[in-house]
Amino acid sequence: MDKFRMMFQFLQSNQESFMNGICGIMALASAQMYSAFEFSCPCMPEYNYNYGIGLLIIPPIWFFLLGFVLNNNVSVLAEEWRRPTGSRSKDPTILRYMFCSITQRSLIAPAVWVSVTLMDGKSFLCAFSINLDIERFGNTSFVKGMSETEKIKLLARIPCKDLFEHPEIRMAASRYIKCISQACGWMFLLLMTFTAFLIRAIRPCFTQAAFLKTKYWSHYIDIERKIFDETCKEHAKSFAKVCIQQYFENISGEMRVLHHHHSNRDESDDEEDKRRSDEEKLLGIRAQDDMNKVLWNWHTCKPALALRKDQIAEENEGKMNGNLNGAVNGFIKGHAHQVEKKEWAVYYSKV
């Protein structure tokens, strides 16, 4: 039970920050990948534009889709969308909210790539060097005799330091284009930040109450799925443990005995507790078919969001009676209920 509680608290407190962490890591990875990537403009009129703009657009698309692939909430969303209604009704606003939050997180890494690319300027230089009017940049007497195609070929070579023979003109032209590129970059950043600000600032003006409800239930769905997975893993572990134990015992032909009359020794108490907690973790599911049914019903017929009242009343009584009962059974029962009650309280307060 202790382990459950610890894990539960860890999962709940870190779920949001885990996703934000992944988001931040991807943004850093995007910036790092840009600096590690060797940008090499082909410097040929037919390919320059495609290369330059391609490098501005395709990696952001890639990062956006990567955000979807790495985000676990995508599967949660898809499952919630496709599950049969069962005993639990479906709420489309929750799906929309989850989709929006996934999309928002996935947009950060592409925005970083686009900003870094624009600020650096190489991509614009490669794409738009052929549209320049080269006369503006200095002594361009060598252009005088050239045909149109030759002129374009010359302009296409501006991004390549080692292929263009007149360094001063090249520097002047590249400064010009970089300046335009940086202006675009800053405008882009300003636009993104302003949009984010508007969304954040204005949203509370509309449907705040419904928004709180949606946020709660989408968080609930996520954490429920995590806890279900954890419970299944714990169950599998206990199942395996008991299965192996019984297998050993079957081979030896000897049946185990519970050493209650040796209970004055501390170690055997621990053993008993361990065995009992293994039994408890099985939650009554002991056969392959039962487990298959549990897993099948979890998808096809999810339980209703309504916890049974009699359990709470029983716990309250147990708490009162636990102090009166001195017997072994009563102690254990009271102890277990105390633990359960604390878990319930923890859950409630986080809500």
Added chain:
Amino acid sequence: MFPYFQSNSESISNGICIILALVSVKLYTSFDFNCPCLPQYNKLYSLGVMIVPPIILFFLGVLVNRHTGVMMDEWMRPMGNRSKNPSVVKYLFSAMLQRALLAPMVWILVTLLDGKIFICAFSVSVDPTIFSGTYISLPTAPPGLPNNTGLEVTRIMAKIPCKEDAIFRNSSFRKAVSRYVRCYSQAVGWSILLFLIVLGAMGRLIKPCFDDQATFLQTRYWSNYLDVEQKLFDETCVLHARDFARKCVVQFFEDMREDTILHLPFQPTIISVKDEWDDEDEDRLHGITKHDQVDQLLNKWYYNKPELDIYSPLPNKIGIPWPPRECTETIHTYIYIYIYI
């Protein structure tokens, strides 16, 4: 937090997978790529460098993955008491394959985005006339070579990946061709990346749309179960072996001590060690105390795995342990009767 991650074998597999990918990148950056710059060998060398390390990394990924062993065990075992579920084997296989394919893909993509290998492989196939008229075009052939245009051009093109070669000293032709081929290489690399990520995103979004999501939950549970069971069995066997050994050694010493006491002129009371038979030791040995019992246990674990149906322990039982407890050195028989009231 640490024990949580440690106990989760899936996170460990993911961690190993990512470490292999990083190793693959590091290997590429530290590898000294040496294009032979000869027409017959360029393509061979480049394709070799592009293909052989990924294959090695793939097999390494398969070896290092725990799921490989679990999958092979489950696939090859005889049916025994436990029915076999082919979808579990398929799930384990696909999980193992996905993880093992990451490092090779990273190598191939880094290769393509860097471009050196493409330049080495395909510089010979570039048509030099597209660069003509713009640069100081094809350099004059070094003296001594026959004036055969075809061979000359190929050999010159094959030398493009080598920066330090003398024939390119005064020309920018080499750089132009390199850029051209590198541009293609990067385009191919990004296309592959885009294709893979679209596949991944579609897989994530569309998978729950197929109606076997419930079956998928079952398959995932049982494959995790198999993994946990194998680990626990190995652990139990190790602990059992340790206790078996300890008990055997202790009994041997005690038997030696009893023998020496018996040979003394007067015989003091033999302190019986039977009362100190620890209950914990009992529990840990699970009643398996003989050589052939252990052999039978391990044999049966492979040929006849137990059913996935655990009965609940009864509160009142009479346990009669199987005598005798043997140690290879001495034979003593102890009979215990535990009666639980």
